[in-house]
């Protein structure tokens with residue numbers, strides 16, 4: 131089944147011009163530990179994916195992902211970008227279900243299921259995001275919420291179909307706030323996620339799955355978060371826009 135590995139993915143969100151983006155890539159290439167075995171993924175905005183791919187030439191150490199894809203295959207969906215288009219520009223990963231998409235664009239479990247389907251049909255590895263809001267943690271429904279987010283989407287697929295799945299636990303209250311989950315909170319939830327996956331699928335599959343932590347993960351706290359037994363890396367927002375910080379995070383295992 132899956133092959134659990136260390137992964138650091140940068141979610142650039144809606145930032146930078148093309149020239150800034152290429153400069154950031156150059157900074158990452160220059161600062162990246164050449165001996166690191168961590169898988170590095172950067173997720174720039176759509177228009178920069180192809181230029182960055184060309185800019186990187188045959189430097190395969192940096193993988194490219196998108197931040198979203200359409201739930202539709204093709205057609206009259208103005209402004210949308212399909213999974214097939216992403217695959218055609220050699221983009222290999224796609225973030226699905228980020229909390230900003232769920233919140234600002236009202237993405238539902240049904241849509242996320244279709245998006246995941248489109249990604250898998252086109253051999254894109256999905257980085258599927260889950261995580262509770264602050265009020266859900268406060269009223270102690272966070273485990274139920276996360277379990278439902280997993281169950282309502284992933285059970286539409288077989289273990290075999292999900293062989294390239296990556297999960298990202300991102301508590302909404304930690305995203306962009308400077309308040310990261312503590313190591314205890316992260317480990318507790320990651321272990322719960324792995325247990326839930328082993329119940330929904332098999333223990334082998336759960337043990338092979340990479341589960342990333344996201345939410346104010348930075349160059350200072352990455353090491354302690356990544357030291358947690360069930361944290362296999364990070365999905366990094368703000369700190370992925372600074373080459374030196376991002377590369378420090380990549381080396382934080």
Ligand code: PGA
Nearest residue numbers: 305306345346366367368
């Ligand atoms: P942050 O964002 O690192 O800026 O908190 C993480 C994310 O949204 O993926």
